[in-house]
Amino acid sequence: MIQMQRANHLHLRLYLEKLSTERKAMVQKEKVPDIIVSRLPLYLRTLERLHEAGRQTISSQELGDIVGVSAAQIRKDISQFGEFGKQGMGYSIPYLIEKLRQILKVDRVWDVALIGAGNLGRALVQYQGFVNRGFRIAMVFDNDPQKIGQMLGEFVIQDAARIGELIPQAGIQIAMLVVPAAAAQSVADTLIKAGVRAILNYAPTPINVPPDVRVEHVDPAMPLQHMTYYL
């Protein structure tokens, strides 16, 4: 009898856990605050470095100390996506890395188009840091006749006029926009028409996009201007 109750209890618990996990997966996109999502890449990067150094487990306390947030916040953030820790021993680093990669969808490699073969664009093509983090530059565009047809690293620089043709062909969904401010909006429009759904905007101007397209801004001077306030 006791055995049966235990068994029933266990089944019930497992069932409820399964329900709860599925529910979380279902509603995740609606409910997880963006600010939490934005911290996950930082956790992931830190865990990857710890793993390379041979560490196997870590507590929320230690991880929080390293990345500069409270232990409670680490736990709350991670628990949005499931129960990945073990009481008394913390989180398994390889397991948490795997889960974070799944959540952020970087458990694969995304092809990225780079628009603009200026100084910054050239540096991004050379940059070694993308490939282990889930991204590979797969195509480079520019509209300068001097540059079109030339090599940049392993790529032939393509005519920006062919974005609408080549990007859908390659099925590319992510673009880095590294063009002058004046060109940014019209190039962005072209990219979106070509099927791009995420734009990393290095142009020094905001761009307007439909609500189903994601944009992140990057401006090398802005964090410097932020810091000088405090000097």
Place this chain on the structure above:
Amino acid sequence: MIQMQRANHLHLRLYLEKLSTERKAMVQKEKVPDIIVSRLPLYLRTLERLHEAGRQTISSQELGDIVGVSAAQIRKDISQFGEFGKQGMGYSIPYLIEKLRQILKVDRVWDVALIGAGNLGRALVQYQGFVNRGFRIAMVFDNDPQKIGQMLGEFVIQDAARIGELIPQAGIQIAMLVVPAAAAQSVADTLIKAGVRAILNYAPTPINVPPDVRVEHVDPAMPLQHMTYYL
């Protein structure tokens, strides 16, 4: 009599305004939330572009639409530092630019040291976007004997071992750290000992610094990983 009252009233108002402005300037560093400071460079950059395009005034509504925040937030943010607007007509763009530059202390040009002459470091030296925004790379360091003594743009690459000697000499307070993760902490320690008080950290690892030193992280892969969550 009416004239006198007007005059007195005006003096009183000016006096109170002066008091209030001074008080704001005094307590500003304690009270303004960092998240507000982080939006100011975005406002400034946007206003500078509008000014180049010949615009003279703008309302909080329109500025908010452009940068993607509410009009109320624009007004609250700006009013932390004084009363720069005019009821009925909005903000004078040149005046607001001047004030924001003062607040962010980019109404001057800061010398910046760049540590690490790899791909990314090289691109930052070439980058044209710093100089109009208040920053000038003034010195480049690396610890690779192959690179030391070579030219990078207009600079001779200096031996990183001489940071402690050359940076205080030049009075440099800002550094961009573009070195491998393994070297980041020790180089940061050296920089801080040399008098650096703000570090823009391109190394893919957090660094520990004393509370009077500012650090901002930049990682080209992190915003991409943030966006893929939503794809």
Place this chain on the structure above:
DNA sequence: CATTGTGAACGGGTTCACAGCA
């Protein structure tokens, strides 16, 4: 009359504190 500056209300992210579990 359009638009700012701001006190008050609101909302949601963070911290707290502890039950639950290995």
Place this chain on the structure above:
DNA sequence: TGCTGTGAACCCGTTCACAATG
């Protein structure tokens, strides 16, 4: 015992709404 997961309390940034004003 050590540490996670989480409801509740708290805190702080955002929005609201309107008096003030050129």
